[in-house]
Amino acid sequence: MEGFNSGSSPSKPNHVYLSFRGDDRSCDFTDRLLAALESDDLNTFWDDKKLEPIHSIFLPRSCLKAIQQSNISIVVFSKNFAASTWCLQELSAILERIHEPRHTVVPIFYDVDPSDVQNQSNSFEKAFAEHERRFTRSDVHSWRLAMKRVAHCPGWYTPHNPWQQTIDDIVREVKKKMRELVHVDVDMVGMQSRAKEVIKLLELGVNDGVRVVGICGMVGIGKTTLARVVYDRISFNFDASHFIYKGNEFCMSSRQLQGENILLVLDDISSYNLEPVIQTIDDNWLGKGSRIIITARDVGVLKGFKMHDIYRVKPLTKDEALQLLCRKAFRRNFPIRGYEEQINSVLEYANGLPLAIVEFGSFLHSIRASEWSISAFIEFKKVVNFVVMKALKKCFLELSPNGRKFFLDISCFFIGKDIKYAEGILRCYRYDKSLMTVIDQKILMHGLMQEMGREIVRQQSPSRPEEWNRLWDFNDIDRVMQNDKVTPKVKAIVLDLEDSQGRTLKAEA
Incomplete structure (x- = not known):
């Protein structure tokens, strides 16, 4: 230029x-x-x-x-x-x-x-x-x-x-x-056990063929960090090693990999840049004993290629999240006495998501602990929330039009519900499985992902719920109905009410 x-x-x-x-x-x-x-x-x-x-x-x-x-x-x-x-x-x-x-x-x-x-x-x-x-x-x-x-x-x-x-x-x-x-500490909080699990899947020294392992999970869960930790630990076992961010450079470098026993990490792969990897394996460019690690947000992308194993990254445990926050905010492994309330608020907000914990901790480290207050916490949260939501929204924007509809339906209506309530939606849409999980037949989603989905709906007209295409909150629905302001833009209304015995009564429109 x-x-x-x-x-x-x-x-x-x-x-x-x-x-x-x-x-x-x-x-x-x-x-x-x-x-x-x-x-x-x-x-x-x-x-x-x-x-x-x-x-x-x-x-x-x-x-x-x-x-x-x-x-x-x-x-x-x-x-x-x-x-x-x-x-x-x-x-x-x-x-x-x-x-x-x-x-x-x-x-x-x-x-x-x-x-x-x-x-x-x-x-x-x-x-x-x-x-x-x-x-x-x-x-x-x-x-x-x-x-x-x-x-x-x-x-x-x-x-x-x-x-x-x-x-x-x-x-x-x-x-x-x-x-x-x-010389960054490769045993970062929560990464040691996860790295061991990924390395086990790679079968180093056991399998002399070319083996491919995928790492998947939601935005900010630590896929890149985990891949980098694994790369640092095992790269010395190979004739050559390459860590390629976003997969953008793979097409230019793949021909140079022919015949070598290599370790190749392709970070943040999407369906459009996975094809060169498939071609590389099909043409047998890689030498025996080579290993490929591919990180992707959508497990569906990884399943589009013959993966030998897929590792799903889980959120940090409560103890891991506390340790990570303290390292970033206090440069120690334990909290400063007297700030337990603020720390608990941060951990509740982040809910095990490393991106949110690191961002919040780093921001808090830049100010004096004596300035931590409820009002300050609200202000800090606005700044951190912007960064985190910006990263999460990239995930939403990468979805297909049908995928976006599915995500908004799930985040607005079905979190915590039995999966049978959403079977019809699941059949209609090809969805990104990193956006939600199903545990004990219940649909679950990280709280920040759910909040991001609902905020996308609110931003259609921040102060006028009658202009939203989805309504789920009692107060918003009551306001729209009482004022008879329902517009053609409202496509779905789902409201849960509890009777005197605590049983849930579901109303849908």
């Missing part, structure tokens, strides 16, 4: 992604920082914001790919940073990786007060006011939250024209973080 430069060699992995605003005040600093990073063998990806087209809206795909592949994201906040839509889109992409164990964010506040960035005041307030005139409320809201979240990470404040020693100190800290990421 014209106007784009990169300091990253395509043959080398990116250690660092450098995000900055190309204005006169910060360019000299970022040039010196970039030179210092490269001189210390930290392969750094950067885009030349000085050449950013005035009317450009979308960040180049090459930048998004580099963010996904980098270990460290350095964000240089300067006074004009928020004026660039590219910078704001970079923040949103970085925020999506902020919970990953092998990625970290380092904000640098260049000649700007960190509170101005966190609160979006002064020059940042002016920039966002301009964006609100040009872009949707949803876009601007997501940029604001991304900036607030990244700006709360531990970072550096540097005055205008800082000493070279300051830059050297920053580079030294970045190298330290790189070493920590390389």
Whole structure:
């Protein structure tokens, strides 16, 4: 793309992604920082914001790919940073990786007060006011939250024209973080036992054929983390090993795998990029003893290919969830005395979902424990809820039109109900089995997934339930019926009432 430069060699992995605003005040600093990073063998990806087209809206795909592949994201906040839509889109992409164990964010506040960035005041307030005139409320809201979240990470404040020693100190800290990421604790909370179970399914040293194992589960359950832990533990057993995110690069690299005893991990596979894997096995490109691990949200995608085994990732237990939250919030394995109520609220909200626990814990670590209060908890929950729901909604948007209808029907009407009530719906739709489970003939779904589904329905018209296509809450139904406001948009009404003996009476329309 014209106007784009990169300091990253395509043959080398990116250690660092450098995000900055190309204005006169910060360019000299970022040039010196970039030179210092490269001189210390930290392969750094950067885009030349000085050449950013005035009317450009979308960040180049090459930048998004580099963010996904980098270990460290350095964000240089300067006074004009928020004026660039590219910078704001970079923040949103970085925020999506902020919970990953092998990625970290380092904000640098260049000649700007960190509170101005966190609160979006002064020059940042002016920039966002301009964006609100040009872009949707949803876009601007997501940029604001991304900036607030990244700006709360531990970072550096540097005055205008800082000493070279300051830059050297920053580079030294970045190298330290790189070493920590390389030697990240593979026995992360809840992963040790799960990794052993996956490794057992791989049958290392027992089966000399090519063996394929799938890992499936809902968004945020830890599929990528688990696959990375397994990869780290067993990769030394193979002639070559490859961990490929999103499966996007497999077509380019598959021919290079011929004849090798390899370990191949394809993370976050969907039906459209599974075909090259099938072709690889059918053509016998892989050597004897090779192993393939494929992670996917939908078990149906994995069953489209001859898997030898499929491992379904379960939510964290209560003890595991508590330990993970304490590690992220307190940097210890046990809670601080006096904050049991807040901790229980977080655990109840997350319900064993690692994504929500890590996001909440990391955010709480950025503030003092003394600031934890009920009102603060509500505010924190809004920020964390946005990040979690954004990730979960991607799962919804990837469904087929019929799959979306099925998901909304289940999340609005059938959670906790006997499966016989939904047999008709299950027959009508090909559904993503990671969206729900059936235990003891009861339909279950993670609470955050259910809330996301109902919120999608509410957003059809937030304050007018008569415009929703599904109604399930007594108060909403009563309001619509009393005011005789039922519209043709209402396609289904399901209400459970309990009689005096506690028996459930079901009314459907």
